[in-house]
Amino acid sequence: MQATKTTWTSTVVEHHRLRHDLAVIRLIGDNVPFTPGQYVDVSVPQNPRLPRRLSPALPPSLDGKLEFHVRSVPGGWVSGGIVTDTSPGDQWQIFEPRGTMSVDEDGPDVIMIAGGTGLAPFRSILLDLARRPNPPKVFLFTGGRTPRDLYASDMLYLLMQELPWLTVVPVVESFADPDWPDEWYERIKVDVGFTEDDLVEGTLPEVVTSYGAFTEHQVLVCGSAAMTRATLDRLRDTGTPAENIQFDPY
Structure with missing residues (x-):
């Protein structure tokens, strides 16, 4: 064999x-x-x-x-x-691929919580759902320390225009970018993307759980180990059932 x-x-x-x-x-x-x-x-x-x-x-x-x-x-x-x-x-x-994080396309609405490049697996899932005839509603919270950390804001903004079932909530811990220049960011600045009015200030765990318990949702979390732990703790403390949550420290 x-x-x-x-x-x-x-x-x-x-x-x-x-x-x-x-x-x-x-x-x-x-x-x-x-x-x-x-x-x-x-x-x-x-x-x-x-x-x-x-x-x-x-x-x-x-x-x-x-x-x-x-x-x-x-x-x-x-x-x-x-x-x-x-x-x-x-x-x-x-x-060998590993992990079991996924979305049931026939299940309830989805909450995605992405810290930094923890966005990557969610982008894969979103593009796969876009092929489906009737995907669930998806609310994607994507976070960074400052607006400059939201490296895919232009892509997410365009996706949200194309996918009526997708809502993106960009979260930053501070509205002010660092005072030192990032040459790579300066080279690729684009006009498409979220404005300051679209941003929500706070940490991902704080902002996400301000909406209350997600008792009837599929909840997916991906980011650094510290961000994942903090988010899981806040979700459980605010009443989201553990069985509703899937997570992957990135």
């Missing part, structure tokens, strides 16, 4: 630096059998012995397209190398 393949190869075709600490990587290669919302470990040539956990930001495609959103973290050798040193032609090894 032939063993099931558990490693796939994909080649970088685009590397878009969006912030000093963030990049979008697009690849084409083997057709990786994941479902929207899952994550994979990837091995990159800069640090091949240190796999990095990433969530695809596109739903599966027959032509093997993949997209990952990567933010470097202090002391993160792999994430830092991906953001600064990735080049077209690099070959990545993709390992």
